[in-house]
Amino acid sequence: MxxxxxxxxxxxxxxxxxxxxxxxxxxxxxxxxxxxxxxxxxxxxxxxxxxxxxxxxxxxxxxxxxxxxxxxxxxxxxxxxxxxxxxxxxxxxxxxxxxxxxxxxxxxxxxxxxxxxxxxxxxxxxxxxxxxxxxAIPIIRPLSESLIGDAVTSVTGVVNGTTNYILDQMHTAKVCFPEALADAQRLGYAEADPTADVEGDDAAAKAALLASLAFHTRVTRDDVETEGISAVTEADIEAAEELRCVIKLLAHCSLDSAGSVTVNVHPTMVPLEHPLASIHGANNAIFVECINAGQLMFMGPGAGGxxxxxxxxxxxxxxxxxxxxGVAGPAVPNHQTRGITEPSEASSRYYLQLLVEDSPGVLARLAEAFAERGVSIQVVRQEPCAGEEGPEVTGLARLGVMTHAASHRDVAATVSELESLPQVREGVRVMRVEGM
CATH class of the missing domain: 3.40.50.720 (NAD(P)-binding Rossmann-like Domain)
Known part of the structure; x- marks a missing residue:
């Protein structure tokens, strides 16, 4: 220079x-x-x-x-x-x-x-x-310089203001996804074509950059498993609130036990006690966990001129x-060559919602399907499915099943098995859970 x-x-x-x-x-x-x-x-x-x-x-x-x-x-x-x-x-x-x-x-x-x-x-x-x-949130320089002497173990963030505003409205104003999206567009938080935001592409590109910096290895957009929020329903919102959670679109980057990088973007249930649960409107926040520095939080406006x-x-x-x-600043530290965890092998806790027959033996059969795939159940919640004349006329019940940490592969196989059972009356809804 x-x-x-x-x-x-x-x-x-x-x-x-x-x-x-x-x-x-x-x-x-x-x-x-x-x-x-x-x-x-x-x-x-x-x-x-x-x-x-x-x-x-x-x-x-x-x-x-x-x-x-x-x-x-x-x-x-x-x-x-x-x-x-x-x-x-x-x-x-x-x-x-x-x-x-x-x-x-x-x-x-x-x-x-x-x-x-x-x-x-x-x-x-x-x-x-x-x-x-x-x-406006400073996160690139903290990861590439301030924390370069530490070992980052995970980075989890609300990194898209559009989706955070929409999900926040679904929780606080009790509106459906299309209505919340239209409100975001009216206020200028969402583009006329909001696909890149609501389908998670914007957050996935950011997750790749965060993972590259946190773990000193090159991660690209193609490495990020991605799911958007367009399929999130009012029933999902209600289920999260019953568990004292909110739903956030999270970019999650971490190291597994073998030192491989897990990076994904998904709608996720976050407990109210977690710092990320308190991020409202179009704001962003990034939660970093390190070996020595411990837990760090960066938050503020994530967009706007x-x-x-x-x-x-x-x-x-x-x-x-x-x-x-006459010098250049420190180069991006990509001195390590880590593997990228296959999406099917990534581990998380999950919450499954099922509509089932309300009859003897059903719970035992469902538990058997989980056990066959090695997915451990932590909590089961059951509620009658109410009809116009009362819950007893429907003969159906809604189940909520919280799992312990399990691989996506095993959970997906369990869901496939559950949906094949005659006692399960509609598709199983699945959502990841963070911080519980």
Whole structure:
């Protein structure tokens, strides 16, 4: 990395919700950033997809010729906020190979293209992405630097504000999923096409980045078993509340007994006593467990223009300071090569809901199905299934079965066996349980 005198030249790619806030703050607070960095930060251009006025942004800075902007001489920093995989990947790779440091909030890109980290290391420049996982919440630098002397055993987080808002509304306002989703869209918490959020893809990309940092090994989006929240019902919410739990979409990363990485995203029952249960609305939180530091909690706004811009600007200042010193920051520690636990072998506690015949011998037959697959039952809850004239006319009962920790493979085989029994009258609903 070459040290030069004069301003540090910065190119911004993207001028949407976050990009416009980053540009505004860079321009309005230029003197303050100069004091923090030790050199002026000069915004030389903003690459955009379409010509349009951006309120508060000098039109002379805007250009649709992104390749031309990146080809400007002596670009020190490139800030990528356009999102998506292509053409963002080509832009970031071009910037790194030309010797510019890069700041990005693009979790999908980083989780699917780990070669970008290698390109940054080869060029001796920085690739920072604090805003990619949890908006304003500082979690990337704590995992990659502050806790580098400790051994992280698990990272569990509410990392998607859209799904957290929806599930929170289903609990607190007693509305169904479609109604809660429509409310989230009306308030701007959910996109017109909310698929990436509600089906867990956004959280899965973040889980891959968290697992890579926590366990010093490369984990990609394809390694993350994923289930979204679109199938969560009001009955699931009621069952969770009867157990003094709430349902959260959790990104969970941990090491199994063999040192293999388990990483998944699932709707999960969380007991009210757990710190993650108290995260409401569109907020995010990440719960880290370490050998020496113990349990740590990071929480705050996980999205939004100004909060996310705060994390981006923190990375810009850090990368700029490194530039002034003529060095790059610590490389992402991926010195270990760990295996990825097969999804079928991942272990968890589960809660199963069944509609069954309310007759003698049924419980014994169900218990036999669990025992045949080696799934240990901890608690069984039974309630009559009420009809219009009273519960006795239905001849049915609802069962809730809490298991001890078991592999997904064994639980899935148990469910298949249960659903084949004539005494079980509808599909078995299954949900993971955390922290009980």
């Amino acid at each position: 070459i040290k030069r005198n004069g301003p540090l030249r910065l190119a911004l790619l993207g001028c949407g919700v976050v990009g416009s806030q980053v540009a505004r703050l860079l321009l309005e607070e230029a003197d303050e950033f100069e004091a923090r960095v030790g050199r002026r930060l000069e915004l030389v251009g903003i690459g955009v997809r379409h010509d349009a006025e951006r309120p508060g942004i000098d039109p002379a800075l805007l250009t649709t010729d992104v390749e031309g902007l990146l080809a400007e001489p002596d670009i020190d920093l490139v800030v990528e906020l356009i999102g998506g995989i292509d053409p963002a990947r080509a832009y970031v790779l071009s910037a790194l190979r030309s010797g510019a440091s890069v700041v990005t909030a693009n979790k999908a890109l980083l989780a699917s293209h780990p070669e970008l980290f290698a390109a940054a290391a080869e060029a001796g420049v920085d690739l920072y992405y604090e805003a990619a996982v949890a908006g 100004t909060p996310t811009a705060s994390a981006v600007l923190g990375d810009i200042v850090t990368a700029a300071r490194n530039r002034v010193r």
